Amino acid sequence: MENNKAISGLLRQIGALHEEKGVPFKPAAYRHAAQVIEDLPRDVSTYGGKKELVELPGIGDAIADKILEYLKTGKIEALQKLINEQGGISPDLMQVEDLGPKRARQIQKELGINTVPDLIRAAKDGKLRSLPGFSGQMEKKILENAGRVTERNTRFPRKDIVKDVELLLKTIRTVPFVGRCEAAGSYRREKETVGDVDILIVAQSAKKVSDAICKLSFVRDVVAHGDTKISFDLKSGLRVDIRIVEKNQWGAALLYFTGSKEHNIELRKRAITKGWKLNEYGLFNGDNIIAQREEKDIYEALGLKYCEPSNRSEKL
Secondary structure: OHHHHHHHHHHHHHHHHHHHHOOOOHHHHHHHHHHHHHOOOOOHHHHOOHHHHOOOOOOOHHHHHHHHHHHHHOOOHHHHHHHHHOOOOOOOHHHOOOOHHHHHHHHHHHHOOOOHHHHHHHHHOOOHHHOOOOOHHHHHHHHHHHHHHHHHOOOEEHHHHHHHHHHHHHHHHOOOOEEEEEEOHHHHOOOOEEOEEEEEEEEOOHHHHHHHHHOOOOEEEEEEEOOOEEEEEEOOOOEEEEEEEOHHHHHHHHHHHHOOHHHHHHHHHHHHHOOOEEEOOEEEEOOEEEEOOOHHHHHHHOOOOOOOHHHOOOOO
């Protein structure tokens, strides 16, 4: 769900810049909205228009407009305006968690650094600790966070990560209380490159399974640890997002999170022509469940042959 990650990062930047200006209330509002978008169970682009977005907690008219602007243009003009107003702070540096506008501006002015790769080189060379107000410990933290920006923006060749992902799946399947476990997303569709890996799990005890997974030896930097969602990095830097779903909803969830986005849209259009609704919870006629337990059940109900994940493009 790359839109969610990108938008939440931009909203956090807006919040940080408002905080720099001393604007009351807005910094907290944007941070809260960023977390809401990051935690959404599906890509924010599937939530329709403004009317549906403002129903989400913490998303008002102004923030909804910015989300829609990004989905349409790939940028948020208000963020660029704030950056320009405050001395042309590098948008690249603003991606680095906890760096903040003041330190970003200081690094730009004192060291002439405007990009994350240059920031990483400077931190490795020990140049940041020489700046007023910086320390060796702060330099180490900035280096770690800058490295994560690079990782977030990296797509991994599938052939380079398949061994790690299959080992992760195999290990999770041995965790007590895990019923079913499969990778979804572009990995399951066997795309040549993968930005992150989505994994779905059915569990008899969601909390016990969540806690056990977070303790696995190859899990690094846990960023979300709840009963239904877990997010962490592997040692390679690959981000893994795990969703724990209900047993009866397995097929619908696996279909939805496998994608592609275009394929899902075509399936929803097919459902609409029959007066039905399709989402990550199932295929419905009003409140009545038509199919949800297995992917093939949904395809059959829609009058379609089962489509292999690797063939799930926009065409049916």
